[in-house]
Amino acid sequence: MPAAPRPAVWATALLLACGGLAALPAAEAQAAGRCTGSGCTGKDPQTVGCGGDALTTASFSGAAVRVELRHSPACQASWARASSAPVGQILYVENTRGVRRQITVRSGQATVWTPMADATVATRACLGVADSDAVTCTSWQ
Template identity: 45%
Template sequence: MASELLALKKASGLSFAQLSQKTHYAKSSWERWVNGKQFPPRHAVESLAGLCGTPSAQLLDLWDRAQAEREAGAEEAQGAEQASDEGGAPDAGAEPDAGAEPETGDAPPRGRRPRFLWIAAVLGVVLVAGGSLAAYLTLGAAGDASSPRPSASVKVAGPQTGCKGTACEGRDPKKMNCGSDAVTVRTGSIPKDLVIELRYSRACQAAWGRISFAEIGATVVVNNSDGAAQADVVHYDRDVYSPLIAAPDDGSVWVCAALPKDKARSCTGRFIPSQED
């Protein structure tokens, strides 16, 4: 992603200061994104493509794939951490296997003869079972070759989520696993840095709002055409996401954001799943 941004910047002939003047983003933000120090927001990538007169579809597709990989990596890391927390240490007080005694002289070590007998018994069961299976298959093939056999069907299951539609109202998208298939479907911004994103999960049939590069006290509100709304406020750091809201196929959802003590709000466009999903 960074190499593509660097190539576009060089092609444009613009400095970081000039990029800042022509977009809603600060000079320092452009320097971090182009040099690969920080992953850029989708809207910034689209803005740079527009400045260079380059079709944005391919670049935005690259951004979507990179974002999906980042989210998948975060989920794998979280799963590994949980597995590490749940795993137990081996029992240091366990007694050694009797079959592991060292051999002395010419006599066979004690404890091994039962193990050999057990292995022999298992092999005998396997051979008998194999012979029975071969006989069954032979008789079945000779009995009725024309009889239809059931065909196996394979269904690809979607991601397992904790809620769907209106049942998701007010719930955390991460805890409900709605981020497993989520995509950013609409974006907006508030000069200079604040980025607004509308996130949508088809598996959950729900959406939420997210703001980045904000400041403490900034708000994000996600709305739908049924009149429902969910909001959250940046309490620390520079980003926050709202709870979930239902995203009906034929309804619309959108996100608005506002800076502290600022009554004016900036909103994304509306997203209708049945028209674009």
């Protein structure tokens, strides 16, 4: 006859079933070898596998360009992505801690994206002219 489960086993199972769900995305990211939060800052979302669950949380369009703030819940990180951005423009993502990651749009690039920034705080995506105040940004998310 098998032994009856001990109360500690039931308590652990209950804790994992209830409390463990809140940490599931970060745990999944770590299990898959991905980064999370500030550990993602400066990394390419495609290279480290954060693009798979990404959502567009804010965007803007003008003329032929579209700029999106992309966010990975599992990685707890965000980045900026632009389609048809003018050559020479600066695309960047920044967070409310002052972390900013940017790229310069080069010739022949139809779609570009920045390295990631920690999104455990609010982030936004911006596109503008280098060395100018002419910048357009998404709302903070």
